[in-house]
Amino acid sequence: MCRHLAYLGPPVTLASLVLDPPHSLYRQSWAPADMRGGGSVNADGFGLGWYSDDSVVRYRRSVPIWADESLPELAASITSGAVLAAVRNGTVGAPLTETAVAPFTKNQWLFSHNGLISNWPSSVSKLAEALPTTELLTLDAPMDSALIWALVQHRLHLGAPEAVASVVRDIAAAAPDSRLNLLLTDGEQLVATTWTHSLWTRRTTDAIAVSSEPWTTTGWEQVPDHSLLIATKDTLAVTSLMEGRL
Numbered sequence: 001m002c003r004h005l006a007y008l009g010p011p012v013t014l015a016s017l018v019l020d021p022p023h024s025l026y027r028q029s030w031a032p033a034d035m036r037g038g039g040s041v042n043a044d045g046f047g048l049g050w051y052s053d054d055s056v057v058r059y060r061r062s063v064p065i066w067a068d069e070s071l072p073e074l075a076a077s078i079t080s081g082a083v084l085a086a087v088r089n090g091t092v093g094a095p096l097t098e099t100a101v102a103p104f105t106k107n108q109w110l111f112s113h114n115g116l117i118s119n120w121p122s123s124v125s126k127l128a129e130a131l132p133t134t135e136l137l138t139l140d141a142p143m144d145s146a147l148i149w150a151l152v153q154h155r156l157h158l159g160a161p162e163a164v165a166s167v168v169r170d171i172a173a174a175a176p177d178s179r180l181n182l183l184l185t186d187g188e189q190l191v192a193t194t195w196t197h198s199l200w201t202r203r204t205t206d207a208i209a210v211s212s213e214p215w216t217t218t219g220w221e222q223v224p225d226h227s228l229l230i231a232t233k234d235t236l237a238v239t240s241l242m243e244g245r246l
Contacts, residue, residue, distance in 0.1 A: 002042055002086055002089050002102070002113070002115075003029070003032055003042055003087050003114065003212040003213065004085065004086035004087075004102065004114050004212055005017065005084070005209065005210065005212070005215070006083065006112075006190050006211075007083045008082050008185070008188075008207065008208050008231065009081055009207025010081055011079040011081045012080070013076055013077075013078065013079050014050065014074075014075035014076075014079075014083060015072065015075035017083055017085065018048065019072060019075055021216050022216060023214065023215045023216070024215050025046075025065070025086075025211075025215065026065055026087075028212070029041065029042045029065045029066060029087040030064075030066065032213065034198050034213060041064075042087035042088055042089040043064040044062070044088040045060065045061055045064075045087075045088040045096070045098065045100070046060070046061060046063075046064070046065040046068075046086065046088065046101065047059065047061075047085065047086050047088075047112075048060075048084075048085045048103075049085065050078065050082065050083045051081070052078075052080060054187075056108060056109075056110060056187075058110070059074070060098050061101070062097055062098040064087075065087050084110040084111075084183055086112045088101050088102065091143070094141070094144070095143060099141045100140065100145070102145065104140055104146065106149075106153055108186045108187060109153075109184060109185070110183075110184070110185050110186075111152065111182070111183065111184050112145075112182070112183040113144070113145040113148050113181070113182055114182075114197060114212055115178065115179030115180050115181050115196070115197060117148070117178045117180075118175040118177035118178045119175055119177075121144075121147075123175035124147065124174050124175060127151060127174060128147060128151075130154070131154055135150050135153075148167060148171065148180070151167045151171075152164055152167050155167060160186070160189060163184075164192075164193060165193070165228050167182075168193050168195055177196075179195060179196040180193060180195035180196070181195060181196075181197045181212070183210070189231070190208065190210065190230070190231045191228070191229065191230055191231075192223075192229040192231075194223050194225050194227045195225070195241065197212070197225075198213065198222065198225075199212060199222070199223040200212070200214045200220045200223065201221055201231075201236065202216075202221070203236060204219075206233060207233055208233055208236060210231070223238055224238070224240075226242050227240060227241060228240075
């Protein structure tokens with residue numbers, strides 16, 4: 001299982017989110033608290049995505065986050081008010097390449113998936129048939145997370161919350177033992193799901209943070225399993241994914 005986080009609020013350094021806290025994403029890469037049987041470390045790559053002057057910027061590596069000696073200086077020098085970051089524990093058989101590392105991006109969107117699709121790929125072949133052939137042929141990598149991202153993109157015309165929720169429900173129906181914990185942001189809105197794993201949130205008067213695991217010791221609340229979270233830096237709503245369509 002991977003670990004990921006997202007932040008919306010006043011500009012802060014990437015280091016203050018990813019490297020500096022006592023249980024930062026950096027530490028979670030080798031000492032995660034809640035992997036739920038999905039491996040022991042997140043050493044198969046990492047990625048940072050942020051917004052700068054309304055542009056999306058992404059930095060990904062296929063090495064463990066602790067192996068990038070340039071990252072501390074880089075992360076300390078960059079500030080942003082909208083960030084999505086992840087460390088990866090690759091599913092057995094999935095490619096260990098930079099293109100397989102979250103965040104995935106398209107236009108203004110950043111996306112991450114923590115989990116797996118059970119019985120991949122046969123369980124979701126029917127869902128994949130709904131995508132244009134060119135989208136299947138140009139997936140970032142031949143893996144479950146990239147397909148989930150393609151399915152979400154294909155439904156964004158429904159609105160980001162419905163796109164994410166409907167993809168999670170459809171995959172869960174086709175592959176019932178899947179773990180579908182998604183993060184999606186356009187820099188203004190954040191959409192997240194919990195489906196067979198944990199997600200925590202911390203709110204202040206002008207910011208929202210969500211994370212697979214709390215990175216500090218206070219101020220966090222756990223999001224119930226099978227939930228959809230929709231947030232801006234000023235608002236937060238959590239609804240059940242088990243209660244039908246939005």
